[in-house]
Amino acid sequence: MPTKNLTHILFSDWQHTLQPFGVEQVVAEKAFNPLVAAYSTPGRYYHTLQHIDRVLSTIQILQGYTNNLAAVQLAAWFHDVVYDSQAQDNEERSADYAFEFLNNLGIPDSTITTVTRLILNTKNHQAAVDDYDSQVLLDADLAVLATNQVLYGEYTHAIRQEYSWMAEKDYITGRQQILERFLQRSRIYFTPLMSEFAEPSARGNIQGEIQSLLSG
Template identity: 35%
Template sequence: MHEFSQINTELGNRFAQHLSAINRDVLPTETKTLWRDIAVRYNETQRAYHTLRHVRQLFEQFEQIVSHLHKPHLIALALYYHDVIYHPIRSDNELKSAKYAVDQLKGYLNDEQCRYIYALILMTATHQLSELTDDDKRSDAAYLLDTDLSILGTPWPEYERYARAVRQEYAHISVIDYRIGRVTVLQKLLAHPKLYLTSYYYERLEQQARENMEREISLLCAS
């Protein structure tokens, strides 16, 4: 409980800073209300991986790449909201999260900013860049997508914890069905010529990520 409180406070303060950097008129009470709702959702019982710990891990990555970003505060808000709606049995979580983000933020951001955050969150469903024409936006989107996949390139013990947490979220699925579905997902990722869109992440994590996923596939097929 202490860890959750610490993460909650840390991420809540960050959220307030990023939103206030975009809109100086936002009131502290408003940011607290917005954050409280985000935190409650990431603490839902059906989550094991898509929790505030996941968000914290993303912001550890964010700190490493923030100097590469053109609109860091918008990218930060997209990270906060990208999994705000999450039910393992549904396939439209990203769409619902995108809509939810815009609904919550439209009173504080302009229309263009809302459209961009909406597009960013939708892209996390496929981890492929959409038809963004602005080079700066495409670059920022690539970093966001790579950040979201950074867990794949962590050392094996951390990857293994991630894989176990994902399995826990799908506890309602039989062993055989989960094995088939998970292997399919991993093989689709491995089929991409490059997992990571930015040279920063490709150089650091690509090889480890592929080794991790291939190892997980081997373990799943052997079980």
């Protein structure tokens, strides 16, 4: 379960994000509870409220690149709201969840359309050259790849826990394929800031993880 302090910080962020849309505080508070519940379900070790907090913090740093900051922040809140490590349609279901949820809050259709598009783009972590909002969300979502050795180790351990149903051999094969796809990309990050300062660390961490997986 998330700490009270983290929940308090995130609720403040949630209220701040909804403020421009005129959502009343009581309504915002009532809407916050199912989000906390969703990100606190059993089986989540990485895709938790702590992940959402880190994504939102990175978006804050990268906000100068966005066209629609509120939509990017809302997409961050909902991009992993449905998460099942054995499913292939988490992003689609998360987008559907966000559509209904935000519609009930009275968020404008144009914003909801942007939010759902941003969520769907997290499936393959690809963004068009001029899609700056997606670029910021994707960079924030993958910021963990560039963290220090301790945090990166915690991240890989948490991911393995989420896939505890997989045999070790199968997990190593699947994880290696995912990591190598990132290395094969011309760039992991899209925004100039992340591309310059985070890219080398991310590639180093990924290469290190692959070596660790193969050495067993």
